[in-house]
Amino acid sequence: MTTLDVLVIAAHPDDAEISAGGTILRLVDAGARVGVLDVTRGEMGTRGTRDDRDAETARATEVLGLAWRGNLNLPDGRVQAAPEAREEVARHLRELAPDLVLAHHAHDPHPDHEASALLARQGWYLSGLGQLAKQAGGPAARRPAQLAHFMSHVPFEPTFIVDIEPVWERKREAILAYATQLERSDEGDEGKHLLYGADILERVETKARTYGERIRRRYGEPLLTTEPVALDSPLIRWLGARR
Numbered sequence: 001m002t003t004l005d006v007l008v009i010a011a012h013p014d015d016a017e018i019s020a021g022g023t024i025l026r027l028v029d030a031g032a033r034v035g036v037l038d039v040t041r042g043e044m045g046t047r048g049t050r051d052d053r054d055a056e057t058a059r060a061t062e063v064l065g066l067a068w069r070g071n072l073n074l075p076d077g078r079v080q081a082a083p084e085a086r087e088e089v090a091r092h093l094r095e096l097a098p099d100l101v102l103a104h105h106a107h108d109p110h111p112d113h114e115a116s117a118l119l120a121r122q123g124w125y126l127s128g129l130g131q132l133a134k135q136a137g138g139p140a141a142r143r144p145a146q147l148a149h150f151m152s153h154v155p156f157e158p159t160f161i162v163d164i165e166p167v168w169e170r171k172r173e174a175i176l177a178y179a180t181q182l183e184r185s186d187e188g189d190e191g192k193h194l195l196y197g198a199d200i201l202e203r204v205e206t207k208a209r210t211y212g213e214r215i216r217r218r219y220g221e222p223l224l225t226t227e228p229v230a231l232d233s234p235l236i237r238w239l240g241a242r243r
Protein backbone atom coordinates (compact mmCIF):
# COMPACT_ATOMS: atom_id res chain seq x y z
CA MET A 1 0.00 0.00 0.00
CA THR A 2 1.27 3.49 -0.86
CA THR A 3 2.09 5.68 2.12
CA LEU A 4 2.99 9.36 2.00
CA ASP A 5 4.75 12.03 4.03
CA VAL A 6 2.55 14.84 2.71
CA LEU A 7 -0.96 14.90 1.19
CA VAL A 8 -2.23 17.98 -0.66
CA ILE A 9 -6.05 18.22 -0.86
CA ALA A 10 -7.18 20.57 -3.66
CA ALA A 11 -10.55 21.31 -5.26
CA HIS A 12 -9.68 21.19 -8.97
CA PRO A 13 -6.82 19.60 -10.89
CA ASP A 14 -4.36 22.54 -11.31
CA ASP A 15 -5.10 24.14 -7.89
CA ALA A 16 -2.28 22.16 -6.27
CA GLU A 17 0.12 23.21 -9.06
CA ILE A 18 -0.89 26.88 -9.00
CA SER A 19 -1.02 27.41 -5.23
CA ALA A 20 1.37 24.81 -3.78
CA GLY A 21 3.45 23.56 -6.74
CA GLY A 22 6.69 25.10 -5.50
CA THR A 23 6.25 23.73 -1.98
CA ILE A 24 5.48 20.27 -3.40
CA LEU A 25 8.61 20.33 -5.59
CA ARG A 26 10.83 21.44 -2.68
CA LEU A 27 9.42 18.64 -0.50
CA VAL A 28 9.91 16.05 -3.27
CA ASP A 29 13.47 17.28 -3.89
CA ALA A 30 14.15 16.87 -0.16
CA GLY A 31 13.10 13.21 -0.41
CA ALA A 32 9.50 13.45 0.84
CA ARG A 33 6.77 11.27 -0.64
CA VAL A 34 4.05 13.71 -1.66
CA GLY A 35 0.56 12.95 -2.99
CA VAL A 36 -2.35 15.05 -4.26
CA LEU A 37 -6.02 14.27 -3.66
CA ASP A 38 -8.10 16.32 -6.11
CA VAL A 39 -11.70 16.77 -4.99
CA THR A 40 -13.22 17.13 -8.52
CA ARG A 41 -12.14 16.35 -12.10
CA GLY A 42 -12.62 19.99 -13.14
CA GLU A 43 -15.28 18.89 -15.63
CA MET A 44 -17.10 22.26 -15.57
CA GLY A 45 -14.25 23.82 -17.54
CA THR A 46 -15.67 24.71 -20.97
CA ARG A 47 -12.55 23.79 -22.92
CA GLY A 48 -11.02 20.38 -23.36
CA THR A 49 -12.66 16.99 -22.95
CA ARG A 50 -12.51 15.01 -19.74
CA ASP A 51 -9.82 12.86 -21.40
CA ASP A 52 -7.80 16.01 -22.20
CA ARG A 53 -8.05 17.14 -18.58
CA ASP A 54 -7.01 13.70 -17.29
CA ALA A 55 -4.02 13.63 -19.66
CA GLU A 56 -3.01 17.14 -18.52
CA THR A 57 -3.29 16.13 -14.86
CA ALA A 58 -1.13 13.06 -15.53
CA ARG A 59 1.53 15.24 -17.19
CA ALA A 60 1.53 17.73 -14.27
CA THR A 61 1.76 14.81 -11.81
CA GLU A 62 4.89 13.65 -13.59
CA VAL A 63 6.47 17.13 -13.50
CA LEU A 64 5.79 17.40 -9.76
CA GLY A 65 7.24 13.94 -9.09
CA LEU A 66 4.22 12.87 -7.04
CA ALA A 67 4.19 9.45 -5.38
CA TRP A 68 0.39 9.27 -5.59
CA ARG A 69 -2.55 11.16 -7.08
CA GLY A 70 -6.23 10.42 -6.48
CA ASN A 71 -9.63 12.01 -7.01
CA LEU A 72 -12.77 12.12 -4.85
CA ASN A 73 -14.88 12.66 -8.01
CA LEU A 74 -17.24 15.14 -6.36
CA PRO A 75 -19.21 17.34 -8.81
CA ASP A 76 -17.22 20.35 -10.04
CA GLY A 77 -18.93 23.57 -8.94
CA ARG A 78 -21.03 21.77 -6.32
CA VAL A 79 -18.55 20.51 -3.73
CA GLN A 80 -20.01 20.04 -0.27
CA ALA A 81 -18.44 18.75 2.94
CA ALA A 82 -21.13 16.07 3.28
CA PRO A 83 -20.61 13.30 5.88
CA GLU A 84 -19.79 10.63 3.24
CA ALA A 85 -17.23 12.91 1.58
CA ARG A 86 -15.42 13.85 4.78
CA GLU A 87 -15.34 10.19 5.86
CA GLU A 88 -13.81 9.39 2.47
CA VAL A 89 -11.11 12.00 3.17
CA ALA A 90 -10.55 10.46 6.62
CA ARG A 91 -10.18 7.02 5.01
CA HIS A 92 -7.56 8.36 2.59
CA LEU A 93 -5.67 9.94 5.50
CA ARG A 94 -5.64 6.67 7.50
CA GLU A 95 -4.53 4.66 4.47
CA LEU A 96 -1.96 7.07 3.03
CA ALA A 97 -0.71 8.03 6.53
CA PRO A 98 0.80 11.46 5.77
CA ASP A 99 2.22 13.57 8.62
CA LEU A 100 1.37 16.86 6.92
CA VAL A 101 -1.81 17.86 5.08
CA LEU A 102 -1.91 20.96 2.84
CA ALA A 103 -5.36 22.36 2.01
CA HIS A 104 -7.15 25.45 0.73
CA HIS A 105 -7.71 28.38 3.08
CA ALA A 106 -11.10 28.29 4.84
CA HIS A 107 -12.20 31.74 3.62
CA ASP A 108 -11.42 31.37 -0.07
CA PRO A 109 -14.22 33.03 -2.11
CA HIS A 110 -14.53 30.13 -4.58
CA PRO A 111 -17.25 27.90 -3.06
CA ASP A 112 -15.46 24.70 -4.16
CA HIS A 113 -12.24 25.90 -2.51
CA GLU A 114 -14.05 26.82 0.70
CA ALA A 115 -15.90 23.47 0.78
CA SER A 116 -12.68 21.58 0.04
CA ALA A 117 -10.95 23.40 2.93
CA LEU A 118 -13.75 22.32 5.25
CA LEU A 119 -13.64 18.79 3.86
CA ALA A 120 -9.89 18.61 4.53
CA ARG A 121 -10.18 19.95 8.09
CA GLN A 122 -13.12 17.75 9.03
CA GLY A 123 -11.59 14.69 7.36
CA TRP A 124 -8.32 15.43 9.18
CA TYR A 125 -10.13 15.48 12.53
CA LEU A 126 -12.21 12.37 11.80
CA SER A 127 -9.13 10.38 10.74
CA GLY A 128 -8.11 10.28 14.41
CA LEU A 129 -11.37 8.83 15.74
CA GLY A 130 -11.05 5.17 16.73
CA GLN A 131 -14.69 4.22 16.46
CA LEU A 132 -15.02 5.55 12.91
CA ALA A 133 -11.87 3.70 11.80
CA LYS A 134 -13.24 0.49 13.30
CA GLN A 135 -16.56 0.87 11.47
CA ALA A 136 -14.79 1.53 8.17
CA GLY A 137 -12.41 -1.44 8.52
CA GLY A 138 -8.87 -0.95 7.18
CA PRO A 139 -6.08 0.86 9.06
CA ALA A 140 -6.48 2.08 12.64
CA ALA A 141 -7.26 5.69 13.51
CA ARG A 142 -4.40 8.07 12.77
CA ARG A 143 -4.49 11.85 12.49
CA PRO A 144 -1.71 13.67 10.59
CA ALA A 145 0.37 15.84 12.95
CA GLN A 146 -0.04 19.11 11.04
CA LEU A 147 -2.58 20.79 8.77
CA ALA A 148 -1.52 23.89 6.84
CA HIS A 149 -3.20 26.07 4.23
CA PHE A 150 -1.98 27.29 0.86
CA MET A 151 -3.15 30.54 -0.73
CA SER A 152 -5.49 30.65 -3.73
CA HIS A 153 -7.49 33.86 -4.05
CA VAL A 154 -7.70 35.45 -0.65
CA PRO A 155 -4.53 36.90 0.89
CA PHE A 156 -3.57 36.00 4.46
CA GLU A 157 -0.61 36.79 6.67
CA PRO A 158 1.51 33.64 6.25
CA THR A 159 3.10 31.60 9.03
CA PHE A 160 5.76 30.39 6.59
CA ILE A 161 6.96 31.45 3.17
CA VAL A 162 8.63 28.62 1.28
CA ASP A 163 11.61 29.63 -0.85
CA ILE A 164 10.63 28.26 -4.28
CA GLU A 165 13.37 29.92 -6.31
CA PRO A 166 15.21 26.60 -6.89
CA VAL A 167 12.09 24.98 -8.40
CA TRP A 168 10.44 27.96 -10.10
CA GLU A 169 10.89 26.72 -13.69
CA ARG A 170 9.41 23.33 -12.82
CA LYS A 171 6.42 24.95 -11.10
CA ARG A 172 5.77 26.91 -14.33
CA GLU A 173 6.10 23.69 -16.33
CA ALA A 174 3.55 21.93 -14.08
CA ILE A 175 1.04 24.76 -14.63
CA LEU A 176 1.73 24.77 -18.38
CA ALA A 177 0.73 21.10 -18.47
CA TYR A 178 -2.88 22.34 -18.30
CA ALA A 179 -2.64 23.63 -21.86
CA THR A 180 -6.36 23.58 -22.71
CA GLN A 181 -6.99 26.03 -19.87
CA LEU A 182 -4.17 28.38 -20.83
CA GLU A 183 -4.40 28.83 -24.60
CA ARG A 184 -6.81 30.52 -26.96
CA SER A 185 -7.91 28.27 -29.81
CA ASP A 186 -8.01 30.98 -32.55
CA GLU A 187 -8.39 34.70 -33.22
CA GLY A 188 -12.13 34.69 -32.47
CA ASP A 189 -11.65 33.01 -29.09
CA GLU A 190 -12.42 35.57 -26.39
CA GLY A 191 -10.58 33.49 -23.85
CA LYS A 192 -13.51 33.22 -21.46
CA HIS A 193 -12.51 29.64 -20.61
CA LEU A 194 -9.04 30.66 -19.53
CA LEU A 195 -8.03 30.27 -15.91
CA TYR A 196 -8.60 33.69 -14.32
CA GLY A 197 -8.23 35.22 -17.78
CA ALA A 198 -5.25 34.76 -20.07
CA ASP A 199 -2.65 35.93 -17.60
CA ILE A 200 -2.52 33.07 -15.11
CA LEU A 201 1.25 32.65 -15.33
CA GLU A 202 1.78 36.38 -14.86
CA ARG A 203 -0.46 36.38 -11.83
CA VAL A 204 1.24 33.33 -10.33
CA GLU A 205 4.61 35.01 -10.91
CA THR A 206 3.49 38.33 -9.36
CA LYS A 207 2.34 36.52 -6.24
CA ALA A 208 5.52 34.44 -6.03
CA ARG A 209 7.67 37.58 -6.41
CA THR A 210 5.65 39.43 -3.77
CA TYR A 211 6.08 36.70 -1.17
CA GLY A 212 9.63 35.96 -2.26
CA GLU A 213 10.56 39.58 -1.62
CA ARG A 214 9.39 39.24 1.97
CA ILE A 215 11.95 36.49 2.63
CA ARG A 216 14.59 38.15 0.43
CA ARG A 217 14.37 35.41 -2.21
CA ARG A 218 13.30 35.65 -5.82
CA TYR A 219 10.15 33.51 -5.47
CA GLY A 220 8.11 32.43 -2.45
CA GLU A 221 4.94 30.48 -1.66
CA PRO A 222 2.92 31.42 1.47
CA LEU A 223 1.54 28.86 3.94
CA LEU A 224 -0.61 29.31 7.03
CA THR A 225 -0.93 27.08 10.07
CA THR A 226 -3.80 27.75 12.43
CA GLU A 227 -1.96 26.24 15.39
CA PRO A 228 1.54 27.14 16.59
CA VAL A 229 4.29 24.92 15.20
CA ALA A 230 6.70 23.37 17.72
CA LEU A 231 10.39 23.79 16.96
CA ASP A 232 12.51 20.85 18.07
CA SER A 233 15.78 21.74 19.74
CA PRO A 234 15.05 25.33 20.67
CA LEU A 235 15.63 27.76 17.81
CA ILE A 236 17.55 25.31 15.61
CA ARG A 237 15.72 26.74 12.61
CA TRP A 238 17.42 30.11 13.11
CA LEU A 239 20.84 28.88 14.13
CA GLY A 240 21.10 27.19 10.74
CA ALA A 241 24.03 25.26 9.36
CA ARG A 242 26.64 27.02 11.51
CA ARG A 243 25.88 24.71 14.47
Ligand SMILES: [Zn+2]
Binds near residue numbers: 011012015110113
Ligand atom coordinates in the same frame (compact mmCIF):
# COMPACT_ATOMS: atom_id res chain seq x y z
ZN1 LIG B 1 -9.85 25.73 -8.12
